[in-house]
Structures are given as C-alpha cells and as structure tokens.
Amino acid sequence: MEGNHSHDHDLGFWRKYIFSQDHKVIGIQYGFTSLLFLLFGFGLMIVMRWQLAYPGQPIPFIGTWFGEDRAPEGIMLPEFYNQLGAMHGTIMVFLGVVPLAVGAFGNYIVPLQIGAPDMAFPKLNMSSYWVYFVGGVTMLASFLMPGGAANSGWTSYPPLSVIATTGQTFWLIGMVFLITSSLLGSVNFIVTIIQLRAKGLTFMRLPFFVWAQFVTSFLLLLAFPPLEAAGVLQLMDRLAGSSFFMPSGLVVTGQALNVSGGGSPLLWQHLFWFLAHPEVYVLILPAMGIVGEIIANNTRKPLWGYKSMVYAVIFLGFMSFIVWAHHMFMTGMGTIISTFFQTTTMIISIPSIVILTALFISLWGGSIRFTTPMLFALAFLPMFGIGGLTGLPLGLSATDIPLHDTYYVIGHFHYVVAPGTIFALFAGIYYWFPKMTGRKMNEVLGRIHFFGSLVCMNAIFMPMFIVGLAGVSRRLWDGGAQYAHAQPVLHWNEFMSMGAWTLGIFQIPFIMNIFWSIWKGKKVEENHWEATTLEWAAPSPPPHGNFLTTPEVYRAPYEYSVPGHKKDFIPQNQPMEA
Amino acid sequence: MKELLHLPLDGSAHGLAIDNMLAAIHWLMLILFLGWGAFFIYTLIRFRKKKNPVANYAGVKSHLSSYLEIAVAVFEAVLLIGFAVPLWAKRVNEFPAEKDATIVRVVAEQYSWNIHYPGADGIFGRTSISLITDDNPLGLDRTDPNAKDDIATVNQMHVPVNKPVIVRLSSKDVIHSFGVPTMRVKQDAIPGQVIPLWFTPTLTTDQLVAEMAEQFQLKPEGTSPKLFEYIALKDFIAKDSTVVLKKGDVFSQDVVKSLLDAGVTQVLAAPNVTTEIACAQLCGLGHYRMRGYLSVDTKEAYDAWMADQVSQLPQDPVAAVK
Amino acid sequence: MELTHAEDVKKHVRVYVTVFVALLALTIVTVTISYLNLSVVPAIIVALIIASIKGSLVASYFMHLISEKKLIFAALILTVVFFLALIFIPLLAMSDRIH
Amino acid sequence: MEIPYTIKARPDTGLFNAKLGIWLFLASEVMLFGALFSSYILLRIGSVEWPHHVLDVPLATVNTAVLITSSITMVMSWASLMMKDFKKYRLYMGATVLLGFGFLIIKYFEYTHHFHSGELPSHSTFFAIYFTMTGLHGLHVIGGMIVNSYFWGPGSKMWKTEPERFTNRIEVAGLYWHFVDLVWIFLFPVLYLL
Ligand code: HEA
C-alpha cells in the first residue's frame, strides 16, 4: 500500500486499465465481463421462465421489446424459446462460469498464491482476455442475425444445427474464439504454476486452489481442441456445403436435402462430449478449490487429507477424459461400449466423494466462523452433494432410460453448477474482495444475499427432479403442457419460475454490495482473514509486480492452530524460527 | 421409495426392473445424503467458534471415512455389475424372435412420428425418398408387391398387449428421440441409421387410463377445473335414459349440471391420453408438440383396428403413388 | 538441451543432415509403395509405419525430444493417451451398436 | 519483481518458460489434429467407397520434400545462432520462409485445379476432409511463416541486445515449425496415398 509502486505509473490509461498485461487487471476485467454475462444469461432465463410458467401468455412489461419475429404481441415464439435456451446454456458455461472461475480467480489469485510477480506470459494473458471478449461479442451479436441466435441447444447437435439459421454460424465462430482463448490461458497457467513457484513452494505445499486450477488447465488444454476441430467441421458443413455430419438421404420438410451425404451425426456428439464432459469438471474444480481455501481459513485448521484431495483431483481430471459417452447412452450403444462408459462414470464419482468427504471431515474439530464467504462455501457442500448424487442414476444406462433428456438431468447439473459452482464463486468474491480492493464487503447484505439465494435455488431446482421423474422432456416451449404424463407435475412450473424471479431479486443486495464496497467498504488490513497462503503476504491491492520482497515458502499451505504457537496461524512465508 | 419417486405408470414387462433399480439407487443417494447431512449439521453446531474457540490442529484421526468410501464404491459396483449391465444387455441384445413380435417401423420427422406396419405379408415394402409427398410421408412405393398391404399412420401407433413389440427406429431429417414414459423406453432416432428397440406392453391403454383415474366431487359451482380436461370412463345415463356423456368424452359445465340433475355427485375421470410417444431430443421449433399416441389394445381391439386400416387401403396402388 | 560449445553443435549438424536424408528417402519409399496397389489393410499399415518413423525422426532430432526434460515427456505421454482414446473409443462405439 | 526464467532454465525443471509453453501448445495441437484424424478414420470406415489416388501425388511428393527441407533449414538457423553465426542464421531463416512460401504456392496450384474441376468440399466427404485438413494445416504454415519472417526481419534486432533470449525464441519457433512439418508427414500418406 505504502510501498513503492514500481513502474506502473509510467503506463498510460490504456495500457494500465484496458490493454493491461498485469494479471490482476486482467483478472478483474475477466471478472466483470463474466459477471455481466452471468447476469445476462440469468436474464434470458428469467424471460424463459415466464413462458414455462404461463405458456402462450404475453410476457409482461418487456414482452413487446423483442419484436414481432420473436414474440408477436409479447407472446414468445417456440423458435425464440429455443434461442434463449441455447444461448443461456452457452453463455452460462462458456462466457460466465469458466471465465469467472479460471479467467478471473485463476488469473488474480494463482500468481499471488505461488508467490510470482505475474503470469509467465503477460502478453498472452492479455490476448486471451481479448480473444474471449471478441468471442463473447460474437455470441451476443448473433441475436441480431436474421432468424436470431443459435437455437439448437448448447450441444448443437447436427443435422439440426447444420440446417439452422445464421445464428448458428455466429455460435460456431464465437466458440472458436472462446476455445482459443481458453487454450492460450491454459498454457499460461500451467507454465506459471510449474515455473514461477516461489522458492520452497513444492508441489505438495501448493494451496488446494492452485492444484484445482492446475488440473483444470490440463482439461482445458487437451479437451478443448477436439471441439475446435468439430466447430471447424460444422462450419464447413454450413458454409462450404460439406457433409461431415450429414448422412445421405435427408428429407427436410418434405424436400430431399441436396448434400453429398455420407457423414455421421454421431461423430459430432463424440467430439462435442469429448470436450464437454471434461468441461463440466472445469466448472467444478476451481469451485472446489475456492471452497477448500475458505474452509481451511474459517475452521482455523488444516484441510483434512490434503494429500488424498490432491490425488483425487488429479485422478478426477484424468478420468474425466474417458467418461464422455455417458451423455450418449440413448444413441444406440451396444453392451461393451456402454459397460465401459458406465464403469468409468461410476469410478469418477469416487474421487468426488473423496474430496467432499475430506472437506466435511475438515470441519470436525475446527473453530468455525460463519462469515459470508464461509456460508456460501458451506452451502456448496450439500448442494454439490445433491447434484453429484443425482448424477449416479444418470450414469447407469438402464436407469438413464427414463431420465435421459428430462428435467431430471436439468436438475442434476444445475445443482452442481448453480448452487454449487455459482455459490463457490460468490464465496470467492466475498473472500478475496479485501485482497482486490483493500476493503471488505458488507456482512449484512452478504447474509441477505446468501439466505435468499439458498432458499430460491432449492425452490427452482428441487422440483425439477419431480418433474423429471414424471418423464417430462427438457427444452419444451410449453414446459410439457401438451402431455398427459406431465399434467400431475405441471403446477411446479409456476413455482419454479417464482423461485427464479425471487432469486433475481436477491441478487440486488449483492450487486449493491459490490459497488458500494469498492468505494465505501470498510478498509481492512492486508491479511484481513488471518490466512496462511501467500496472496495475503502481498499488499491489498497488490502493486504491479505483486510482492514487495520476493517471498519464500517454509511450510505447508494451511498451518492453522499449530499447537504451541501463539497465533492461530503461521503464514507460509514465515521463517521457521519465528 | 418407488412411491416417493412418483414415476409414471408402468405398463411394460421390463419396467419394474428399471423402477426397482431407480429405487435402489435413490436409497443409496438418500442414505448418503442424510448420513453426511447429519454429520454436517452436527459438526457445524458442535464446532462453531463460540462453542469451540480453539481448533484442533490434528482433526479426525480415524480411517472410518476410507471404509465408507470403499463401501460406496462396492455398492456402486454391485449396482453396475449386478443390475445395470445385465439390464442393458437384455434391452439391446436379447431381442425377442421376430415371429413372436409385433414389428413396426417408426420414422421420425419434424414434427411427427410416421408409423409403418408391414401388413399381412409381414414384409415392409420398398420406400424411397424420391416418393415422399405430403400424403406419403414414408415414401412408400405402393407398386412394390410387398408394399401393397402395408399400413402407414401418422402419430397413431397401435400394438396388441402382452406381445413383444419391436420398433425399427429411424429419422428423415434431424435427431429425435422416441420416448414412451409408460413403457420405460427411450431411443434416439438418428437419420441415416435404423436402430431397433423393443418392449412388451403388459397393460392396455384402457387399463392404464383406469389406473390414472381420479374421483371428482361435482358441485353446482366450483367443480375442480381439472375435470374439464379429463374424459369419462363410462357412459353416464340420466333417469330418462338419455345419454348425458359417453365413455371417452370430455366433461363440460353443462354436462356437470345435467349430471347433478341426475343425482350424480361424484364421477371417475381420467386424463385424455396416457400412453404417449414424447420426443425427447431437441429437434426444432416444434419439438414441444412432437407427440404421438401409443395405443395398447387387447388382441381383439388390435385386430379390429388393423382390419379397419386394411379396409382403407388404396385399391389401385399405382393411383396412390401418383 | 543444453548446448554450450560450438563443437557440440557441429556434431549435431551432422545428425540433422542424416535425418534429412532419411526423411527424403522414406518419402520416396512410401510413394513408391503406394503405386504397388497393395490391398487396403497392408497398404495402410505400411504407410502409417513409415509415417510414424518419419514423425519420430522429426520429433526426436529436429525437435530434440530425445534429449528433452522428463517434464515434457510426461505432458506428451498424457497427450498421447488421450489422443488414442479420442481415436479408438469412438471407433469402438461405432462398431458396437444395437442392430 | 521481474518474471523469472524467461531466459535461463529453472533449475528443478531444466526449462525456460517459453519452451514449456510451446510444448504444451503443441500438445493441444496434437489433440486438434487428433480429432480431425479421428473424424477421417470414422468417416472413411463408414463410407461406401473411398477414392484412391485422385490427388496429385507427384506434386504433393515435391511439397513433402519442400517442407522437410524447410525443417532442416529451420534447425540449421538455430544451430547457426548457437554457433554465434548471425549471417548464416539470416541465410537459413530466409530459406525457411521461402520454402514455406514455395509450399503454399504449390498448394495453391493444387487447390485451383480442384476448384476448376468442381471438386469442392460439397463434392464428397473425401474432398471435404481433404480441404479441411490441408486448409487448417495451411493456416498453420502461414502462421509459422509470419513468425519466422518477423524473426528474420525486425525481430532479429534482439540478437544484438539479448542473444541468448533471441536464440531461445528461434528454438521455440523451430519447435512449432517442425510440428507443422510433422503434421504434414502424416497428412501426406493419409490423404494422398491411401
Ligand atoms: C459442474 C458440472 C457437473 C458435474 C460436477 C457433474 C458430475 C457428474 N455427472 Fe453430470 N452433467 C452436467 C454437469 C455436471 N455433472 C451437465 C451440464 C449435464 C447435462 C448436459 C446436457 O445434456 O445439456 C450433465 C449430465 C450428466 C449425464 C447425462 C445424463 C443424460 O443426458 O441422460 C450423466 C450420466 O452419466 C451425468 C453423470 C454425472 C456423474 C456420475 C457425476 C459425478 O462426477 C458426481 C460425483 C459426485 C458425487 C457422487 C457426490 C458426492 C458427495 C457426497 C456423497 C456428499 C453428500 C453431501 C451432503 C449431504 C452434504 N451427468
């Protein structure tokens, strides 16, 4: 804070804040952009939930803004519903959560936690943000295309996606940018973590969050390129008239399609899920990392079973590459291949259980402080538990028969990504806010945000299991109103929508809190939470180059409440004799 | 547990095995969740800062958790090897003999299900995409001798009860998914491929409907509005022996009044259809309304339906092709 | 690789030239074989073996993989494992289908 | 604080940052082309017939030789820097760029020939995969040439100020360039010969 701000005032406004190469500025750019996208993605869902609750009724207030070709007289058309659904999924996953978890937290925290002055390749870091930004803008621009945005689901299965409107081309181009950005970022993270660790910071002394980011980066590095390839192939199908994913003999609305044929729609699914299954662990691992940090800090004791957690994360990362076809059980799989994927899917649930168990047991014997970040981190555990456990019946092909592509699946993954990952990300924001700004976020607003969100999230997603078990398909414009088997559960749609809208209201205290705290929040010391990891040894906010003196590490990451020690924490960089 | 899950009615031979497995796995999930949940809440209360101001550096020493993890793994393995894999093998490998089964081709398109029966000769006639028209969505070549007796319907699938059904599934345009919740089957319809699936219906649609029936109290005003979406399960005949409502008809305010006049205060009614083919894969803007009907009939009713279809067959096959 | 002396480099240059000649030779071999009209399977096997030899020569000598640090090997082995999964599992999935 | 190990290797890993970085990047490229090869195999196995020798083999053989030659000039340019011979470096690097250019020109003739005979991606799966794979490879060649030209021209100023760093950069650029060559070594038999 008082220290010499090395050379960062030489840079002009543009180089300092816009085209900055400082990992902290880039982290914050990522953070704000991705939060805005999250809010936007949520906004799409708020509109969609109206249609689900009151099918075919005009959307109040804003219905007429969408125009005649999307919502004539405020009534949402099915094609618009499909656009909103596809874009909600895409935006939440690729423009919201991944950039927030990896781009923002990874960028800001990882170099600090390993005692590095910056990322290994600052220019590359800057370009990955801007490539992400371009990808995001491309995605958004697709709403303005004739025919609107992509409308074939976030999974973009051909042939539907190949015969879809122009929005799909934008989706593909946007994805190529987003994937490229992630690739550049992941190279940067891996090199940074391997090469720039401070002296004494061995791999087994890395904070759990860094481990999570490290494994995540490998997932990004090796799983994303196949989707990039698939995206190129689909672009060729759409623009150059090739038939990679188009079989022979297609007849669309009574007209034989004039393509050479010979392609395979399932090829896309393999390439897509080869990415998209590891992708879901990209969504969850950083979240687990954040939760681990916060739990250690707020129980004032080391994480229980740190080593087993690390091995579990590595194993999880590895396994996540060979479970992908559990999304494809209904595509006509034989016994051998389905047994293979069922087995790997069951195996991959074990490391998750190991990590969760370790986090639970870490609570035992602690001196638990219920700060706002801790509340979110604690809520993550059972919420992820529900999401993860409901993955099990989906992972067995026989029980997947009645559940596949129903709201049960929607419930399953929202429990892991919304009250799971999103809560962990909220926890991270509350926890590291003091490091980023030197000020603390308001606890009262934080608690309102927490309890409101917790109740609403469950109100939205718990009924989805009921609806799904009743056999109601997902992606239905009218939420299933046509179907007799949906009648007994139809009334839940309104309830879930109410939950979603109320959830929106409960985000207001959070948004207020962020902006208020940036300028007016209570000023706090650099190690406000009395934490042990290296980021707290830097000033708040850290200057360009991060540390005033080169840090050196002497011990494991979470030396809290060490017996015979005066204070209840020993920072990693504190020399032995102190 | 099975009751708690509120699964749709099951009218198939293999459905029970799936439902039981679903129940078993939900038991595992519930026990794990409650076990951990109890531990979680107890820990939060017991070790809150006020109660436990100084944390214990070492924490839990026992290896109980490892045993627990192993137990979960074992349970999963049992479910997998003992139930999931055999069940799947039965679904995809052990097809019933074709001669003992009702064989139907189903060709999905945006947004309907084309149902194709081979007719009396048991052989599906030739189809060609060049013959596809609005009247002939299957592109059936009626000049082919095998096609002369073929029956084609749209969205109406009839099968006899207690006899295995083999569906040969494909699609004309995009990927759809043939899901019948009450039969516990689901299979993607992928263009360019023919994928078979099979099930044995054990309850007729009428029996299933009867199981879904609900009692309604009739009141002069304020009868549950749900009733007006439901159908009658039997004929209602007033004192003067005029028919107020026939079996299968929908209720209306007037009907309710007449029924009350006739002294009827409660009725049994059921949803209009129960055995539906629901498209489960996003296939475009009409995905939500891509609904077909599966009618499971008694042998007699099925034969009668078939005979009726046969009687409607075009007499001059060439003219039918046009 | 840590090359400090110009002498060492000279030695390497000889290796580069040898590899270069081998690559050209193998190219000619594989093209010649392709005109022999072998049946499909042996043709594919031979062509892929030759390509793999050429590929390993480039990787080992031009890219110095042969004397590279084990960290890089670890990353590459991981990549190769997933690469093989990506190639073979979809193939297996395509061949093991309900029919 | 400065970012460490940009020039010198980190003792415990034995690597400088950019070298690790480029290898990781190449790993991801392996997966990118791996997905394309996987698609190729799947589509080919699923196809009814697959054309044989419809592409211009002699031309492609020449092109293979061109690319292999550019690989050795690339590695020689780095070796020249190691021997502190900047003039030779310029020579070899220049040759590498020119050979890359030659490769593209030959490719251009191949492409236009196919365009004129109507053999477009929409013609058949074979031509679709041919254009996609060689096109993507071609883009990689162009990318490499841009980098190499930069290091041949304006970027080479660094030799005067930070020779060690510059040598590292050439090594990294070389790794990329060899990889592009390596991909072609597989593309050539797979598309042209089989
Ligand atoms: C972050 C995201 C995330 C995570 C972590 C997971 C985790 C898992 N998922 Fe999920 N999944 C998705 C995101 C995720 N999934 C998405 C987005 C889809 C749908 C995509 C689409 O079709 O659009 C999907 C779909 C999906 C399917 C396809 C369903 C279908 O389409 O039919 C399957 C099938 O196997 C599956 C399985 C699993 C399994 C076995 C896990 C396992 O890893 C879970 C392991 C975890 C546990 C077993 C919990 C352990 C915890 C406890 C035991 C503690 C209990 C806690 C308390 C009481 C406090 N998932």
Ligand code: HEA
């Ligand atoms: C990471 C992924 C993610 C997340 C977080 C969410 C979050 C939510 N999702 Fe979604 N969803 C998907 C991924 C995700 N979803 C995917 C992949 C699909 C499938 C799409 C398809 O079918 O192809 C889907 C589909 C889907 C459906 C099914 C649609 C259908 O099948 O027809 C529904 C229905 O209710 C739904 C609802 C919601 C709701 C209510 C939330 C809420 O939890 C949202 C909560 C959001 C917030 C709380 C925002 C917080 C942000 C802020 C407050 C910003 C602050 C800003 C500043 C400070 C600047 N989602």
Ligand code: CUA
């Ligand atoms: Cu057909 Cu959805």
Ligand SMILES: [Cu+2]
């Ligand atoms: Cu998955």
